Amino acid sequence: MRKSLALSSLLAFGCYLTEAKTYTTKVVILGGGVSGISAALNLTASGITDIMMVEARDTLGGRAQDVPFADINVEFGCNWVQGLGTNPIHELALKYQLRTAVTNGDDVVFYGENGKINATERYNDMNKYYEIMSQDAVKRVQKDQVDLSGKVGLDIAGWYAKDAIDDAVEYYVWDWEMGESPELSSTIFAVVNDQWTYGEKAFGPGSDGDKFVVDPRGFKYVFQEEAKKVFKPNDERLLLNTVVTKIEYSDAGVTVYTKNGDIINAEFAISTFSIGVLQHKDIEWSPKLPAWKLEGIYGFHMATYTKIFMNFPTKFWDDNQFVVWADPDQRGYYNSFQNLNIKGFLPDNSTSNIFFVTVTQDLSYRVEAMTDDEVKAEVMAVLRRMYGNNIPEPTDFKFPRWHSNPLFRGSYSNWPIGELDEHHVNMKASLNNRVFFAGEAMSEKFFGFLQGAWYSGAETAMSVAQCVQGKCSPSEYYEEITNAKLQASVVRNTLLQK
């Protein structure tokens, strides 16, 4: 890395003068989340140390974020190690002795407008039909049949949500995991994602399980510790508090512009920005991204998953791990509550009583547009319908706004119905073999998960390392993605006939 100070570009910020610098490096990694850290580790392991990392926040870890809440820290972002065995995230959790607890989704109680409901049969049905849907998906792939939305896949398998209770069960099993409704999701890729993460194919025996991180150091700790292997304290190659605003690329290299006036000239760049950030046009590209690339980027989905944390003076809720509210009017309305007052979840010396509720998708956008007090009033109204009017008000109340945050624009990606493998190839394909794309969404097997980010960072670093050594593989993408079925259809006849 070479650094030069452009005196002509001294920028004034308030009464301070900030020196805008120009850097020259071989590889610049854009974003310091899990995939960026993994890319940095793998480039370094390949002997490429002339690298830089640019991160907008004042710390590394990206969506691995915890915040102080009541007398503990809670995870605003990723919370579970999902898929155990040799999952690299599981191995990191073990290596750093991350404190975890076991959640059990079957330990759940359901409430409706008339109080506690026995929804066990429908809950078991939903799980049974999900399994049938998964087997059907395999058969469809064997026969080369088209994908179905999760909704159609489930309905064909035998499930059909008939009332508010079914809606609540379906939301708890599907949306609470995927962050989006079955109507929007792909059946085949939901099954692919599930099998890679929990099946033995990737992570061997014992891979089917989750661990809920309850470590006071936060989930981010393991990633920040790994990053220390690359970046020493005050390492000039790590630019924190630096927001990328523009990326110029050509066959000759990449130039990255930042909000504070810094310029980074690099031979190669690895973008790890979330698919939400790429969709939202938070970064200017020059030249503009080609149509094939945009088709891939815009086709994918960035789901939003919002945990709304509440701490109460006393615990008034059930002892089960999960409590599900079946709202009579709106599917998913403050549906999935989680009880942290289970043995092993809170530290022994904690006096907190924490109950949190998760909302997703449109309900997340809605709460993000409201004030904390407005959201608190709505959640409390639901809790009063479940537990009566005498329950206390929360003493602490907090939730993140992932969708409106310009650094994330959502929580994690979900493969939507209609997105083909080819679209995914285009979404992740490099530009001119100079700008490469990593991040959880770029992992076709593990999208949405931390291991997706981790593997994607590593794989992208390997592709870049080959380029650095002058052995670039040609960038693979589809200039046009065609649908054979349309060729003789009414669509073609209608739209193309003069």
Ligand SMILES: Cc1cc2nc3c(=O)[nH]c(=O)nc-3n(C[C@H](O)[C@H](O)[C@H](O)COP(=O)(O)OP(=O)(O)OC[C@H]3O[C@@H](n4cnc5c(N)ncnc54)[C@H](O)[C@@H]3O)c2cc1C
């Ligand atoms: C609420 C929530 C719950 C989740 N639950 C789980 C879970 O339980 N288990 C699991 O495995 N996964 C979970 N995930 C997903 C997991 O957190 C992500 O897959 C993973 O952290 C993504 O890492 P990444 O490196 O791809 O992206 P990011 O973490 O988004 O990294 C990108 C980085 O780029 C930076 N950046 C963005 N824009 C700019 C800019 N203009 N200039 C400079 N820097 C910029 C960001 O600050 C960020 O640090 C969850 C995520 C959320 C939000």
